[in-house]
Amino acid sequence: MSQAPHSTLNAETLCQISEDILVLARxxxxxxxxxxxxxxxxxxxxxxxxxxxxxxxxxxxxxxVTVYLGQSKGSASTSDFSRKAIAETVEAAxxxxxxxxADPFSGLADPELFAREFPDLDLYHPWSIDxxxxxxLARRCEAAARDSDPRxxxxxxxxxxxxxxxxxxxxxxxxxxKRQSSQHSxxxxxxxxxxxxxxxxxxxxxxxxxxxxxxxPESIGKIAAERAVRRLDARKLPTTRAPVIFENQVASxxxxxxxxxxxxxxxxxxxxxxLDSLGKTLFPEHIRIYEEPLRPKGLGSASxxxxxxxxxxxxxISEGILQGYIxxxxxxxxxxxxxxxxxxxxxxxxLEPGSRSLQEMIREMGRGLLVTELIGFxxxxxxxxxxxxxxxxxxxxxxxxxxxxxxxxxxxLQAMFKGMQMVGNDLLIHGNTGCSSILIDEMMIAxx
Numbered sequence: 178m179s180q181a182p183h184s185t186l187n188a189e190t191l192c193q194i195s196e197d198i199l200v201l202a203r204x205x206x207x208x209x210x211x212x213x214x215x216x217x218x219x220x221x222x223x224x225x226x227x228x229x230x231x232x233x234x235x236x237x238x239x240x241x242v243t244v245y246l247g248q249s250k251g252s253a254s255t256s257d258f259s260r261k262a263i264a265e266t267v268e269a270a271x272x273x274x275x276x277x278x279a280d281p282f283s284g285l286a287d288p289e290l291f292a293r294e295f296p297d298l299d300l301y302h303p304w305s306i307d308x309x310x311x312x313x314l315a316r317r318c319e320a321a322a323r324d325s326d327p328r329x330x331x332x333x334x335x336x337x338x339x340x341x342x343x344x345x346x347x348x349x350x351x352x353x354x355k356r357q358s359s360q361h362s363x364x365x366x367x368x369x370x371x372x373x374x375x376x377x378x379x380x381x382x383x384x385x386x387x388x389x390x391x392x393x394p395e396s397i398g399k400i401a402a403e404r405a406v407r408r409l410d411a412r413k414l415p416t417t418r419a420p421v422i423f424e425n426q427v428a429s430x431x432x433x434x435x436x437x438x439x440x441x442x443x444x445x446x447x448x449x450x451x452l453d454s455l456g457k458t459l460f461p462e463h464i465r466i467y468e469e470p471l472r473p474k475g476l477g478s479a480s481x482x483x484x485x486x487x488x489x490x491x492x493x494i495s496e497g498i499l500q501g502y503i504x505x506x507x508x509x510x511x512x513x514x515x516x517x518x519x520x521x522x523x524x525x526x527x528l529e530p531g532s533r534s535l536q537e538m539i540r541e542m543g544r545g546l547l548v549t550e551l552i553g554f555x556x557x558x559x560x561x562x563x564x565x566x567x568x569x570x571x572x573x574x575x576x577x578x579x580x581x582x583x584x585x586x587x588x589x590l591q592a593m594f595k596g597m598q599m600v601g602n603d604l605l606i607h608g609n610t611g612c613s614s615i616l617i618d619e620m621m622i623a624x625x
Contacts, residue, residue, distance in 0.1 A: 412582075466526065
């Protein structure tokens, strides 16, 4: 069996460790097994009021094993890659499997669905940056925010983070897959104060696989300051019903609710308001929502899922109609369907942009609410009931009139989906979800 110090954990070594795990599992009676091994490192630096507040380095490794005794399953993990620890981890997984009831739906994925091609998705761009330079970039970001407006009187800091990692997944049906990726981010959060002593906080950030694709520290800082200052002198609203625009930054949460409702676990547990919705019209005809796992440099990109199943670009909503669920092998079997290559979640879930700018959407809405922040999580996934605290801006005559706070917006996700009148052209991708601003025809706005 291989034994390797952390400093030599390359792809070849991780593959060997995974193979050693599978061999041990078979020798000890497992009828099937899967192993995952990973290593990663990162740097995070935060600067506040021009001074370095924290510097964190991390270097991690871990491996996990899942074994099957027939259809009884057991899993265990460790961060120790020594021969003894690996053997103990395999034995622990087997012990759990021996005491677990058989589940007719458990087991490895169908080998016919395993990925056979591994295109280069351009996900690995390591950043050779030390703490001093990271602190300088974070300091520039914060300084740009503080210098941009005299009403920025305090700061929660500027932060830079960079990480890279390598992982291997292998199973006893012969699949071996490797992933190597990097991720870098820069952010700033500041506090604005008006003449009456009222304070508002806001932030901005950017994240990318390649550091060269990040927005400049100065632009991130200035946007954070602008967002904080524009919220000053916020008012409350009387309770009313009106159209609502979700700014792109918060609109992505609506896609997250859709993904949760059509995920296999929610469906087979019958805890979703979208049971039996495949092929049904959930949105207006102009709405298209898709996942794009093979997108170059995408933060959610992967050529195979966490079971080794090949991923593919596909429409989830097309012309408003639900085209497919989000399934792994287990939930697929429970629902008598095939996996969709989503073990581990969706990949670059995206709402196709429309043609109008946010300003054009505001003009066309005429009167209503622009939501720029959501607070709390009042979502009932069984019924679709939706209620969340919010802040933003009140619109009259197609123009922003004043900022608002301490309000609640409410409705049902079913009605919100069907009421998506307009999608903006301001596509924002800040992670695994890409979304533009969304205009919903009407919601209840609870205020004073």
